[in-house]
Amino acid sequence: MKIVECVPNFSEGRRRDVVEQILDAIRRTAGVKLLDSSSDASHNRTVATFVGDPQGVKEAALAAAEMAASLIDMEKHHGEHPRIGAADVIPLIPISGVTMDECVELARELGQEIGEKLSIPVFLYEEAAAKPERRNLAAVRRGEYEGLKDAISLPERRPDFGPARMHPRAGAAAVGARHPLVAYNINLNTGDLRVAKAIAKSIRGSSGGYPSIKALGVLIEETGAAQVTINVCNFRDVSLPRVFETVKSEAERYGVSIKSSEIVGLTPMEALLDAAVFYLRLDGFQPDQVLEKRL
Amino acid sequence: MKIVECVPNFSEGRRRDVVEQILDAIRRTAGVKLLDSSSDASHNRTVATFVGDPQGVKEAALAAAEMAASLIDMEKHHGEHPRIGAADVIPLIPISGVTMDECVELARELGQEIGEKLSIPVFLYEEAAAKPERRNLAAVRRGEYEGLKDAISLPERRPDFGPARMHPRAGAAAVGARHPLVAYNINLNTGDLRVAKAIAKSIRGSSGGYPSIKALGVLIEETGAAQVTINVCNFRDVSLPRVFETVKSEAERYGVSIKSSEIVGLTPMEALLDAAVFYLRLDGFQPDQVLEKRL
Numbered sequence: 293m294k295i296v297e298c299v300p301n302f303s304e305g306r307r308r309d310v311v312e313q314i315l316d317a318i319r320r321t322a323g324v325k326l327l328d329s330s331s332d333a334s335h336n337r338t339v340a341t342f343v344g345d346p347q348g349v350k351e352a353a354l355a356a357a358e359m360a361a362s363l364i365d366m367e368k369h370h371g372e373h374p375r376i377g378a379a380d381v382i383p384l385i386p387i388s389g390v391t392m393d394e395c396v397e398l399a400r401e402l403g404q405e406i407g408e409k410l411s412i413p414v415f416l417y418e419e420a421a422a423k424p425e426r427r428n429l430a431a432v433r434r435g436e437y438e439g440l441k442d443a444i445s446l447p448e449r450r451p452d453f454g455p456a457r458m459h460p461r462a463g464a465a466a467v468g469a470r471h472p473l474v475a476y477n478i479n480l481n482t483g484d485l486r487v488a489k490a491i492a493k494s495i496r497g498s499s500g501g502y503p504s505i506k507a508l509g510v511l512i513e514e515t516g517a518a519q520v521t522i523n524v525c526n527f528r529d530v531s532l533p534r535v536f537e538t539v540k541s542e543a544e545r546y547g548v549s550i551k552s553s554e555i556v557g558l559t560p561m562e563a564l565l566d567a568a569v570f571y572l573r574l575d576g577f578q579p580d581q582v583l584e585k586r587l
Numbered sequence: 588m589k590i591v592e593c594v595p596n597f598s599e600g601r602r603r604d605v606v607e608q609i610l611d612a613i614r615r616t617a618g619v620k621l622l623d624s625s626s627d628a629s630h631n632r633t634v635a636t637f638v639g640d641p642q643g644v645k646e647a648a649l650a651a652a653e654m655a656a657s658l659i660d661m662e663k664h665h666g667e668h669p670r671i672g673a674a675d676v677i678p679l680i681p682i683s684g685v686t687m688d689e690c691v692e693l694a695r696e697l698g699q700e701i702g703e704k705l706s707i708p709v710f711l712y713e714e715a716a717a718k719p720e721r722r723n724l725a726a727v728r729r730g731e732y733e734g735l736k737d738a739i740s741l742p743e744r745r746p747d748f749g750p751a752r753m754h755p756r757a758g759a760a761a762v763g764a765r766h767p768l769v770a771y772n773i774n775l776n777t778g779d780l781r782v783a784k785a786i787a788k789s790i791r792g793s794s795g796g797y798p799s800i801k802a803l804g805v806l807i808e809e810t811g812a813a814q815v816t817i818n819v820c821n822f823r824d825v826s827l828p829r830v831f832e833t834v835k836s837e838a839e840r841y842g843v844s845i846k847s848s849e850i851v852g853l854t855p856m857e858a859l860l861d862a863a864v865f866y867l868r869l870d871g872f873q874p875d876q877v878l879e880k881r882l
Contacts, residue, residue, distance in 0.1 A: 295882070479870070533867065536866075536867050551868070559876060560878050561877045564860055564877065565863075567866055568827070568859040570866075571866040572848050572862055573846070574847070575849050583638070586620070586853070
């Protein structure tokens, strides 16, 4: 069964009725299931998570983008989070039975439909980017909604689909494909923040570590324990057991051990099976040996 | 979603048309899915694996037992494997969202229907046993089909449901509930069979080890490596990582390390998640954080 995940971000986190109408556009699409949504008032932004077959996901994303465009006026939007439009960013994520190439193709189809049917300029980003400099979402969003109104007429900021001018209310949209992200925290047996920071620096891509790892050292107030808080942006490149073992080894250099770890929110089953395969030294294991995968 | 697994054994492993008609009785029942079947000519026996919601599983098992009774004549059955009837043994196994108590109740309902509707004597066994001496399937099958024809009239061999005499063609049936079984092999970095045998002895219940572990030491001819071949009869009592770590520790006593391990056939996801929780020291992990569980 082909399963794609979609985690769109909408520029509304305060008006509950508007958020519900956007979520309803997802809920009433056949073949998809809304798993989660979370609204943040200070960001004035809502993140939804839904899954389904590729065509259903494309339809639901288009319907939600259309609803967002009809209800959100970017001229009146204020919030702390960077944004360029009503349906600000729409990433498609391969979960099961689907390749990244298929998600890239799906993102391009979705981008074209949003551009042509809704007259909203669309920028393809990350794995779906048509230009290498647009892989980075931050580059696509540079200047935000207000700045992009002028910049969009520049050749280097021309959208991949839709008109080369902002939609008068809905702005623009970034549509992309990316790997599943696992939010993973490792708690250390120390209250020394410097140790957590040093470990984070050693594993994250931005300072020479694993390219698909983002990490910070933080101090958890309730427990007084130092924590390495990690985004595993591609667990197929760097598995959770490899992250755990690297952190364990770096911690030992400071005489510190790992107390526990935690997975925040949802994660694909495959990311957890990696731990069974690694630590149990499983030979020839196939994911379809998992009984639940056969259902 | 409530998911029960059923792994019935039928006393026919040679006539393909008979096996297919029995499997079709399962396939055409709504709410269940046939996952696997395997026929053995020397045992003259077929094992089917199907899953579904509790009521669907009960209906499919009853339909398959009825079809087996109409097509298999135990008077003419010969095979190496012990057996008492056409639908010889029918275990129900809780997989997801279902307790063992619910499976025990379901086994009793199924046993009653087989007894009353098909006039086949039914013995409840393992977790569903109504008498402690019938927990052990081997005790229920003592004397096999031929011996049970006389013995069934004895008070201590009286069936739990149905008539106290063998069905003239279909014999009797054992209906039970049990935990999911994981077939798990651990390969050692040695060709010394004695080491594998000593480790097997130390972990299995029959010689003082874990009650839910069955284990043997064997030599794999192709690789020349010694292997501990294990049935984990209740991974909720003894998890795979605990089995692995116990074998690793016992092996070290002989200066031997673990080369690899393997899971044979299907396993519930939970048995593998145990490894992630154990080795990654996951705090507060909930199985419904697995994205695929939400579908």
